[in-house]
Amino acid sequence: MRAKIIGTGSCLPEKIVTNETLSAIMDTSDQWIRSRTGIRERHLVSSETETTLSMAVQAAREALSDADILPQQLDLIIVATVSSDYITPAAACLVQKELGACHAAAFDINAACSGFLFALNTVDAYIQAGIYQTALIIGVETLSKILDWSDRSTCVLFGDGAGAAVIKAAEEGMIASLQGSDGNGSDVLVCRNRTNNNPWISTDKSPDYLYMNGQEVFKFAVKKETECIQILLEKAGMEPEEVTYFLLHQANYRIISSIARKLKLPPEKFPTNVDHCGNTSAASIPILLDEIRKDRKLSPGDILLLSGFGAGLTWGAALLRW
Missing domain, CATH: 3.40.47.10 (Thiolase/Chalcone synthase)
Incomplete structure (x- = not known):
């Protein structure tokens, strides 16, 4: 199952x-x-x-x-x-x-x-x-x-x-999946929690805000997401053309379009909502999935490839039948 x-x-x-x-x-x-x-x-x-x-x-x-x-x-x-x-x-x-x-x-x-x-x-x-x-x-x-x-x-x-x-x-449902992490890139996208504070060490420092090295994240995203898609399709014995939609993490439209070009696939296979939602992190892929379902763009048997990347650095992908 x-x-x-x-x-x-x-x-x-x-x-x-x-x-x-x-x-x-x-x-x-x-x-x-x-x-x-x-x-x-x-x-x-x-x-x-x-x-x-x-x-x-x-x-x-x-x-x-x-x-x-x-x-x-x-x-x-x-x-x-x-x-x-x-x-x-x-x-x-x-x-x-x-x-x-x-x-x-x-x-x-x-x-x-x-x-x-x-x-x-x-x-x-x-x-x-x-x-x-x-x-x-x-x-x-x-x-x-x-x-x-x-x-x-x-x-x-x-x-x-x-x-x-x-x-x-x-x-029928999930066909193949993968995920991975690289802690060596943990400093390019980070948000610190509270610092040490007890009877032996005290601080009045407030928690930091989110920091991101945009250029490094962009390069990592295009390279890693393209690799994930290729590895997952090879694992499943499928060609890119067999995928109905690629639902990628909605971080930046330029990242998504770069991946589509690298895979030599039409933009129509890459639905987006980053224009009206921005980057919603862990919520971006499920929000996009719900939007295309509500727009009646999905049919039973459609093949979907979900792929994302994030701080950690982390990445994951799933190939499934709708």
């Missing part, structure tokens, strides 16, 4: 922040942002009621409804995030409480923008081992709270949101 996605859902904050809005509060412009990233707007939390948990729960409820699955039928909940509302308990436990998923084990995964794929591959492993049959995975981020809003090179790139998928054990 393998993991099969049977339902999707998503949640984006109500507030839409355009490039023009940002240009009024910092030294940037719509042309500067669009030409470098393809982003024209993003959704950001704008009230106390919008949180990482609230977005995760809304996306989860949509996915459960789409799958026609009750929360009590879930065996497992995994939340992929780097911006949970709490250090502990895990966001997945709070989602479990809100949903009333009383029979599910629940935990979080931190693999940055690769998190949703790490969660999907983890569920597939559980299913292959015969441990669980029905799971909910969520990618959710409130990145706006860890950004330096005076750093135009970083803050204009990101958005908030959540995407979810319900997974069921089935004869």
Whole structure:
């Protein structure tokens, strides 16, 4: 048995922040942002009621409804995030409480923008081992709270949101997967937590904001994602033309278009939402998947290749049949 996605859902904050809005509060412009990233707007939390948990729960409820699955039928909940509302308990436990998923084990995964794929591959492993049959995975981020809003090179790139998928054990679904990490690149995309603070060492330093070396991340992303796609297709004995859609992490339109050119494939095979969502980290792939499902672009039997990269450095990919 393998993991099969049977339902999707998503949640984006109500507030839409355009490039023009940002240009009024910092030294940037719509042309500067669009030409470098393809982003024209993003959704950001704008009230106390919008949180990482609230977005995760809304996306989860949509996915459960789409799958026609009750929360009590879930065996497992995994939340992929780097911006949970709490250090502990895990966001997945709070989602479990809100949903009333009383029979599910629940935990979080931190693999940055690769998190949703790490969660999907983890569920597939559980299913292959015969441990669980029905799971909910969520990618959710409130990145706006860890950004330096005076750093135009970083803050204009990101958005908030959540995407979810319900997974069921089935004869057909996941075809092949891979994931990896390289801690030697851990300094190119980083956000420090609290520093040591106890009776023997004290500090008044606040947690740092997100730092990114954009050029290094860009080069890594194009190279690694192209490699992942090629390795995964070879592993499955498939040609790129057999894939209906390539759903890549939505970090930057230039990265996605560069990968399409390297693979010599038409842009139509690479749906995007980075223009209106920005980079939503672990949420980007499940939000995109939910969008194309709602747009009725998917048919039973379609082949999807999901691939992403993130801080760590991490990367992951999954080839599956819809």
